[in-house]
Amino acid sequence: MGRGHKSIETRHHQERDAFFDRLRHLDRRSFMRLAGLSAGIAAAKGLIVPQSFQLVSVAHGAEQRSGFSFAYISDSHLYEQKVNDRFIRSLLRAVDDVNRLSPQPDFVLYGGDLAQLGQKGELDLGAQILKSLKAPVRMMVGEHDWFLDMGARWRELFGEPQYSFDHKGVHFVTLMSVNEKDFWTARGMTPMERMQTVAGLDNGVQSRFEVGPEGRAWLKQDLSRVDKKTPVIVFSHSPLYKYYRPWNFWTEDADEVQAILAPFEKVTVIHGHTHQLLTQRIGNISFHGMLSTAWPWPYAPEGLPALTVQMNRADPFSAFDGCGDGRVDVNGNGLADKLYNLWDRNPVTVRAAYLASNGKSDRPAATTLPSY
Ligand SMILES: [Fe+2]
C-alpha cells in the first residue's frame, strides 16, 4: 500500500466524524450535501459485514416470481444532538444498511417513534436523516412523536398519519393506532407532562392505545372497495392485538380492528413499539413486530404469543446489540416473509409458511450467540 492510502473503513469513519461535526451547524442546504455524502458512503461495497442482511439468502421459489420487497426502520427515539447522539448514530447505521441493499427495496417503512419527546428539533432532525434514504419512505407515527403537540409538527413534516395505497397487487393501510383518551385535561398537565407520561412504559396514568371509532370507520370505508382476495398489509405502531396491557404493548380496540380485517383472505400486520422479535397469528392475520434502532425492550412477563421465537437478551456492553432493522419480502402469493436484521447477530427470517402452518413447519433458527 502506498503512502497516504486509507482503508475504506478509515475513510468511512473519517467521513462519519465529519458528518457529525457538520451536523452541529446544520441548515437545510448543508444537510442535502451531507445526505449525498452518506449515500456515497453506503455505496462502498467493502463495508458489508457478514451479518449484513443483504447477504441473507431468500428462497426463490416459483411463488416469488412476482414478489417484491420493502425495508423497515423503526423506533429511533431521537434526542437532539446536543443532548445525546447515540441514537442518531444508530439511525444512520440503519440508513446505511438500507441504502446498501441491492436491489433496492421498493420503499422503506418508517415504523414510528422517530422522536423521543415529540420536540420540533427531534422530529426535524429525523426527517432530515431519513431524506438520505435512496428508496421512497412511507411514514408511520408513534406515541413519542405525537403527544407533545398532538401531532402538529409531525403532520407538517409527513402528512396525515392514516392513509392507504396500492402497490403491485397488494393493498397497504397505515393506521394511527396510538390515540389515547384524554387523561391530561382534568389533571391540568402541561404538554410536556402529557408527553412524558405517555413516554413512560409502565406509567399507569395514561390511557390504553386505540385506533378509535373514527379510525375504525375510516378503515372500514377504505377496505370496502378492496376485493377480499386482494392481499392486505397493515402498518400500525402498536401491536394490533392484546399482548401486555400494563406496558401498552396493546391496542384497546384490537378485537374490533381484527373483525374488520377478518373477511380478507391474506392479512399481514407489521407493527413497531415493542422493540423486539415478535410473532403472532390470530385467525387469518399474521403479526410481526419490528426491531428498534435505539434499544430492545425486554419481553413482557406474561402474554408472549406462542409463535414468537425469542431474540436473546442484549449484551449490556454493546449499544447496538438487540437493535437493528429489516426487510419484508412479499411473495407472489401476497404473503410476507419477515426478516429481522439484528445488528452483530445472526439475522432471523420468520416465514409466511411458519405462521400459516401454526408453527409446524419452517420454524426460524434461534439466534445463536450467548445471552447476557
Ligand atoms: Fe418505541
Ligand SMILES: [Fe+2]
Ligand atoms: Fe411506541
